Amino acid sequence: MSGASPAWIGVDVADGHMHLWVHDPRGDVLAQADGPVAALPAEDGFVAALTDLLSPYLSDQQPLPVIVAGLPALPASSLRPIPAEPLGGVLALEVDDPRLELRAVPGLNQASPPQIMQGAETAIAGYLQAAPEFDGVICCLDAQSTWAHISAREVVSFQSFLTPVMAAQLSATAPLSKAVLGGGLDEDTFDAAVNDVMARPQIFATALAEISAQATIDGPTTDAGWSRLMGLLIGLELAGARAYWLGREVVILSDSPLAPLYARGLAAQGLTASHVSRRDHVRAGLQLCADASAS
16 A cells, blocks of 8 residues: 555445455545455454454544445345435444444335345446436346346336355255356357246256256266356346346446356347446445545
């Protein structure tokens, strides 16, 4: 880090990790760092892990503002009901460490069907700052995927899927683990799986069984099993999210390696989705929170 003093720190919590940006008073990034969230569901456990990561930047001279997007274990009452703009101020949290002022970005909630959004709202706000006239759907993809319908700079509705979690767990669990040893994309196999499951979602569970059976009969191939698994999972999600993407402009807001597969699956349905960095837009959203807190 340069000799400039930190003015505030922004933190993004996503996919089991936290990433922080140390900012100077002009909003320029002085330093970045990463750390695991691990199994810390309680707020006090998270704060302890966060403080360890922040320790090189904290000072006994004055408290440092720290703004966190996606903070786990926030009370349900802090979630703002939709329709709403993605950001609506920050929530001050009490901490024992006098060196920091901890503030959380409240997420969003949807009553019916029941959904919550924690972290994606900050990325969406950052994207809308750059594209204020956007009217369509933003798919935020990290540990889970969230499809948000955006109109007039508000989140009108959203729907989340655990597809990335399912992909990781199924890939590591017998009997599929030995059948999906690849990781490269067999395009034809992926495309066929997307089309099959979108046309007949009821085949999903038996198609999973066929992946391991095929690998046993013919021997595992390098990429085919993994490509079929991902095609089935993403195709099933696209079928479930059809009401969001059909006939709308879609932006995939993600740094996940799965993002190009979502774009490919949508392209097979005749829709070209834009793909932009989630992390860059989370930082932009955190900057909006910092500016609002300072004004």
